[in-house]
Structure formats: C-alpha cells, structure tokens
Amino acid sequence: MGILDRIILSLYTLLLTFLSLGVILISLRLISLDWVQTSISYLYGHWEAGLTAAVFLLVSIRLLLAGLRVRSESKNTIVHHTDMGDVHITIEAVRNLVEKVTRHTRGVRGVKVFVVHNEQGLKVVLRIVVSPESNVPNVSSEVQRRVHEYIKNTVGVELADIQVLVENISNDFKNKQRVE
Helix, strand or coil, X not given: CCHHHHHHHHHHHHHHHHHHHHHHHHHCXXXXXXXXXXXXXXXXXXXXXXXXXXXHHHHHHXXXXXXXXCCCCCCCEEEEEECCEEEEEEHHHHHHHHHHHHHCCCXXXXXXXXXXXXXCEEEEEEEEEECCCCCHHHHHHHHHHHHHHHHHHHCCCCEEEXXXXXXXXXXXXXXXXXXX
16 A cells, blocks of 8 residues: 555544544434434535545545555565465565675675566676776676576575676776875
C-alpha cells in the first residue's frame, strides 16, 4: 500500500470513527432522534451530499482493492522451494552480495551493481573502477568468475549473464598544493 493510500485510509478511518461515535450516541439515546431525522431530511435533494457519498464509495472500493492486491514477489525475489516451505531471497540481497565480492577483488577501486531478474534468470551488470596498475581484462574476468562462484555457492542460483563495464581507471595521484 502506497503513501497516498495510507493517507486516504487514515482520513477514512477518522471519519468512520466519528460516524460510529454518532451511532453509539443515538443508540444510547444521548442524541435526539428528531435531530437526526431533521439532519437527514436536510440532505434530501442536495446533490452535494450525493457527490460526497459517491466519493466515499470510490475511496472504499480503492482501499478494498489495495488491501486485496497480491504483490508479485516473483519479480523482486528468488524463490527456493524446500520441504519446510519456500525461501525468498530479495534482489537487493543478491545485489549486496555481488557488491561485497566485487569490492574485495584485487584491482577494483569502486563498483556499482545492477541486478535484473527476468525470464532467462538473473542478470548482473557491474560498473567498476579499476586501479591503474591492474590489467583490465584480467580484473574483469576475475570479477566475473568470483561473482559467478560466490552467487552460485551462497544463493544457489546460476547467473544468466554477468556484464562488466569498466567506467574508469582510478587516478591514485593526488596533486599536493604548495604553500608559499
């Protein structure tokens, strides 16, 4: 349920609380029935009251559908079926594992990880920054090998594709400012 639905639900709940309180006061005879009948007869013929009721009906239907909506977890998680039940692993968890193993690869200075779950399986796109003393093809293939093995051993999933894009070669040299 989104933030807009939560705000609408809060307002809706508040209004229903006042309506429930009114019904309780009428049932305990704390409010005169004549006053209620006069108030209801005032609504007769006023289109504004009908419009307000239609808005409440639409809000009720929206909240009902939002509450009944089943979120598709197959797009955002990887599911392992076991004897004890299902295990769901989020794509974010896989992304964090890939980032961890990539950062600990020799020659990698920085990494951005993108994980996509589609029909073919998991696709990993890595944007890395390599140190200047490293051999770029060797570092790239080492990153691919380590990520593939780590995800296979940790998560139990074969990756469909691992793309490595070397965005930059880091510059270790920092210019020192002279003080004169």
